[in-house]
Amino acid sequence: MPRFADLLAEEVRRKRQEILAVVSRGLEAAERYRSLLKKWWRKGVPAGEAWRCVYGVDGSSDATEVSGGGVVLFTRALALSRDGRELRKLLVDAFYPKSVRDYEDYVRLVREHVEHLAALEALEAGAELVLIDGSLYGRMIHVLREIDIPGREDFLMDYVKTYSELLSKALRSGAVLAGVSKDSRSTLLKEEVLSSELALSTASLPEHTRERVLRLWRALRRTPNQAIKEVREMAARGAVNAGVYDLFLEARNPIPDSKVISALNLGEGFSTPLKLSLSSLSTGIGDLVLSDSEDKLTSLIAEVFERTWDKLGEAFAERARGLIKALKSYPPLLTSYAILGEGDDPLRVDAVFKGVEETPCKLDSGVQLRFTDGVHPVFVSVIGQLKAMYAGRRCYNALLLEVDRRVKVTRETVETYTKILSKEVGELLVHSRGERRVFYP
Numbered sequence: 445m446p447r448f449a450d451l452l453a454e455e456v457r458r459k460r461q462e463i464l465a466v467v468s469r470g471l472e473a474a475e476r477y478r479s480l481l482k483k484w485w486r487k488g489v490p491a492g493e494a495w496r497c498v499y500g501v502d503g504s505s506d507a508t509e510v511s512g513g514g515v516v517l518f519t520r521a522l523a524l525s526r527d528g529r530e531l532r533k534l535l536v537d538a539f540y541p542k543s544v545r546d547y548e549d550y551v552r553l554v555r556e557h558v559e560h561l562a563a564l565e566a567l568e569a570g571a572e573l574v575l576i577d578g579s580l581y582g583r584m585i586h587v588l589r590e591i592d593i594p595g596r597e598d599f600l601m602d603y604v605k606t607y608s609e610l611l612s613k614a615l616r617s618g619a620v621l622a623g624v625s626k627d628s629r630s631t632l633l634k635e636e637v638l639s640s641e642l643a644l645s646t647a648s649l650p651e652h653t654r655e656r657v658l659r660l661w662r663a664l665r666r667t668p669n670q671a672i673k674e675v676r677e678m679a680a681r682g683a684v685n686a687g688v689y690d691l692f693l694e695a696r697n698p699i700p701d702s703k704v705i706s707a708l709n710l711g712e713g714f715s716t717p718l719k720l721s722l723s724s725l726s727t728g729i730g731d732l733v734l735s736d737s738e739d740k741l742t743s744l745i746a747e748v749f750e751r752t753w754d755k756l757g758e759a760f761a762e763r764a765r766g767l768i769k770a771l772k773s774y775p776p777l778l779t780s781y782a783i784l785g786e787g788d789d790p791l792r793v794d795a796v797f798k799g800v801e802e803t804p805c806k807l808d809s810g811v812q813l814r815f816t817d818g819v820h821p822v823f824v825s826v827i828g829q830l831k832a833m834y835a836g837r838r839c840y841n842a843l844l845l846e847v848d849r850r851v852k853v854t855r856e857t858v859e860t861y862t863k864i865l866s867k868e869v870g871e872l873l874v875h876s877r878g879e880r881r882v883f884y885p
Contacts, residue, residue, distance in 0.1 A: 478708050480637045484815060487713045489784055492828035495573040495620075499523045499531075499566040500843035502577040503559040505551055506853040508862050514540050517551065518861050521558040522851040523566040523574070526843060530850070531565045533558045536865070539593050546592040550599065553591075556583055557603050560610045563621070567613050573620045573829060577844050579630070580623035580794035581720050583607055584774050588767075590749050598752040601767050608770035615775060615798055622826050623794035626840055630792065633701040633781060636718055636814050642691050643811035646684070653683055658811065661692070668696055705781055705790045714782035714793075714827055718814045719805050721776035741768050776800050778816065778823050784834040791840060793830065797822050 456463060503521035510516060516538045523531040535558055541547035556578070563574050584607070590597040614621045642661060646654045657678070660671040672692050679689040705715075745764040746753040753760045778800055781790040799820055806815040833841045 477634075477637070477704050480641055481704070481708065481710075481715075484633075484637060484640075484716045485710050485713055486716065486819065487711065489712050489714065489782065489831045490824060490828045491831040492825070493832045494825035494829055497525065497570050497572045498575065498829070498843065499525050499563075499569075499571045499573070500575045500577075500841070500847040501559050501563045501566065502844060502847040502851050503555040503562070504848075504851045504853045505555050506855070506858045507551075508858055514538065515547075516862070516865065517554070518853060518858060519551075519554050519558050520851060520853065521555070521562040522847055523562040523569075523571075524843065524847045524850065525566075525569075525571075529569070531562055531569060533562045533565070536861075537596075539595065541593060543592045550591050550593055550596065553586070553599065553603055557599075557606060560603075560606045564606075564610050564613060567610075567617055567619055571619055573622065573826070574614070575830075575841070575844055576621065576623045577625075577848065578623055579625050579628065579779075579792060580621060580777055580796060581779055582630075583623075584722060584777075588745070588748050590751055598749055598763075601749070601752070601763060604767055604770045608773050611775055611796055612773055614796055618798060620795060620797040620822065620826060622796075622830075623792075624830065624841060624844060625792040625794075626789070628702050628792040629700045630702075631698070631700055632718060632720070632779065633715055634699070634704055635695055638691050638695050639811070640808050640813055640815070642688065643809040643813070645688050645691065647809040649684065653678075657684060657688060661695075664692065664695055672696065701781060702790050702792070705783070709787075710783060712783050712786060715780045716806075716815050717778035717780040717795075717819060717823055719776055719800065719803060719816055720779055720814065722771065722774050738765065738768065778803070778820065780823070780827075782827055782830065784831050784840070785836060788837050788840070791830070793826065795823055795826050 501521065501523045503519065505517060505519040507515050507517040516536065518534070518536055520532065520534040522533075535554065537554065559576060559578075563576060566574050586600065586603070588600055588604075591599050593599075611621065613619075639661065642657070646657050649657070657675065660674055664671045672689075675684065675689050675692045678684045679686055742761055742764040745767060746760060749760075749764075752763070756763060775796055777794050777796045779792065779794045782793055783790050799822055803820050804817045806813045806817045808815075830841060833843055835842050839845055
C-alpha cells in the first residue's frame, strides 16, 4: 500500500460531506436554482460557421532558475488560423524575484500580455473572429498595483495599454473578440439570477424599504458583512421576509456558476448574455472609470504606483493619463455560459463587438438588470461558430486545443532555449542547485 494511504482514507471519511460538496456534480439547491435560471436559459445551440478568417490564441511560459536566485522566464503566444497560419510572439525576462505572490502574478499577467500582442497581429492579418483562451472580462478587472519585481513595477500600465489597443482595434475593424473559458470560477450569472429574484421579492414593499434593500444589494460585493447584518435586522423586525435575507446569504455562497449549471442538467443551450462594463463595478477600478477629475485620478494612480512615480518624476503624469484613457476606452462586453453537447461542462463565453454598446438590458420589476433584452445576432453567431468547432467532451474547441498543443512550453523546450540564450550572451549559465545543470556558451 502506498505510504500515507491509510491516513488518506481516514481523512476522507472524516471530511466526506465537505469533499462531496466540492467534487460532486450534484447541488443541494439545484431545484431552487432550476426555477430561477429556467427563464434565462435558451435551449439549443445553432451550429454554423459565420466567419471565414478565424484565429485561436493561447500562451504558455516556463522558467529556468539560475544559481544565485535569478530567474530567466520564457513566455510565448501563438495565434493560429484555421488554415494553419501561425503568428508567433515570444518574450524573455531575467530578474530576481522578491515575492512568490508577485512572481506568480507577473508570470500570469505577462502570458496574457503576450497573447494580446499575438491577437493584435491576428487582427492586422485580417481576422474576423479571434478566440482567446480565457475570460476577456477577467482581464479588464485586474487590480491595479505595482509588481514587486525590480524594473517591472509598472508592468500593469503596459498591460492595460496593450489590452485597450486590442479591444479598440477589434471594434474599429469590425472583428469579434471572444474569450472561451473551460474552467471558470465566476459567480456573475448566479448573482444576476438572484438579483432578478430580489426584484420580484421586493416589488410589493414600501418604496423607501425597497430602495434600502436594493442599495444594500449593490453594496454586497464591497461590504458584505455590513449589508447582510442590516438585512438580517430588517428581517428580524419584519420589514422584509426571510426569503429576502436568504437571497443575500445565497449571493455570498462561493459556489461558481459552472457548478450550478452542471448540477441542473439543462441540456444543450446557453444563458441569456449579461452585459458587463467597468462602470458597473462597485470597486476601485470602477470608481476610476466613472470619475471625471483627471487631477484626482492622477493622484490616486500615483499612490498605487508609488515607486514608478518616484522614478519618473514629472513624466509620471503623462503615463498616468495614458492609463486613465486606456481604462476609460474599455468597451462593454457580453458574457454567457454555453453547453455545446449533452452532459458536457459549460463554457463561459465573453464577446466584444460593434453593437454591444447599444444592446438594451432587461428591466425587471422596475430594477435594471444586466441580462440583455434578447440576444444580439452576432453573439448567436459566436455560439454557433463554437458549436461548429466542438468535437465532444474531450475536444471542446478543436482550434484552441491545437493552439494549446503547439504553444505549450515543455522542459525540453526550456533546455533548448537556455542553450540558445547561453550561446547568444556568451556566458556560462549555472542552474540553481535544484536543477543541477550547466549550459556552456
